Amino acid sequence: MSADPYSGRVRALFEHPVHAGSLEQAPQVLIEDQGVRIALTAQAEDGRIRAFRFRAYGCPHVVAAAEALCERYEGRPVAELEAFEAVDLVRDLPVPAEKTGRILVIEDAARSLGKTLRDVSGS
């Protein structure tokens, strides 16, 4: 007996990952852990994220979470990305408890990218 393991939001984000891809000449973070491989790249200007892209190898929840991250933080201050907590995505999508560890990989990558963007911009 199996109910649909994916919410409508997860399905939509997985099916149409409009932020999938990479940005030339932009800082990038690549992390591989727990069977997940995530690459985040972003361009920042005046302390704000102007463009945010991801690539991901992982389950549908990982892909959806990466897309939701980009969607949420594009246009937001870099400092907010540094303080990103995966628990928000886990709750919103939602992500089942047994997959939380995979979303924490995204959290690590997001925070690391936020720090890199701050270091690069010198802000």
Add this chain to the structure above:
Amino acid sequence: MAPKTDQRDMIYLDYAASTPVDPHVADLMADLLKSSGEHGNPSSAHAFGRRATTRIAHAAVQLGALLNVDPASLTWTSGATESDNLAILGAARLAQHRGRHLITMRTEHKAVTDAFDRLQREGFEVTWLDPGTDGLLDLAALEAEFRADTQLVSVMHVNNETGVIQDIAGIGALCRARGVLFHVDAAQSVGKLALDLAELPVDLLSMTAHKVYGPKGIGALYIADRPGVAVEPLLYGGGQQRGLRPGTLPTHQIAGFGLAAEIARESMHDDLERLTGLRDRLWGGIRDLPGIHVNGAKDARFPGILNVSIEDVEGESLLLALEPLCVATGSACNSTNSEPSYVLRALGRSDALAQSAIRFSFGRPTTGEEIDAAIDRYRLAVGKLRALAPECAA
């Protein structure tokens, strides 16, 4: 007879998990369930009971004809899981005075492995044989494991994940030469591959109706009429079926199984030819994808199943990206579990390759157009997920 769900664009390619009920079978069962049908208890001595008994006897003749066995050697059960349990637990416990050593394979269905786990906890000693990378059992490896106290060997005919066909004639011959009982889980092969049990050295054989266009909830266990072949019951009650499997017999389900068996017997040759064509068409459409692997033996494989793994594609995402194809990642019983298949791991596949495995399985209603759609969808999904994935870290 296309098994469509409420979404018309769904394509069902999971016939190894279950088949739709053949319309002739469904009609027969519906008739039997009506007030004008066979509602009498087959154990009753009156006319209604006798009519129900006649129906059940006819179904046993139909199933017996499919397997070339005496109908009296068939015991009705709720399905292959119960048949496996009755055969393995029932035979091992009854004949434990002959020995407490048992042999099976790591790639068996859970209905078999869990039954052997249970016997291990009861003090039996179980030898778990690994297959080769092709999924086949090496007969010499089996031969080397026989002991004086070996009592029972259980090996499935067609593997439910890979479709690999074991040499049950060869295995059975080794068992028979040593006086060891041989059980075969034939859930995936009864009604699909020719099985002449008058010729094959098989003592116990499990089967189910719902893999062969019959209803769910009914199966059977063949028990050879030979000295030393017997099982003790798992259930106790009204003494039906010689006390081996008591309980009121479900006339409509048994009749449905019987008719499904008769239809399978008549259509087996054509079915196999069609399935081979469909399987080859699908493989021909995806075999050029880089990093794709067929799981299981090249030749000794049931044509109704094609199990493929692919490098650099995550399995759960692949399954979702394949929608509206209804396929399986492993056995249906494991479909909600993202753990790599234990069957494919036993074939030596890495976790990543085992986890990327997709089992396509075909049936009588499958069309060439559905196969072409599956090819397109698989290629599209693989391309999308590979484009989405970052390069590996150096």
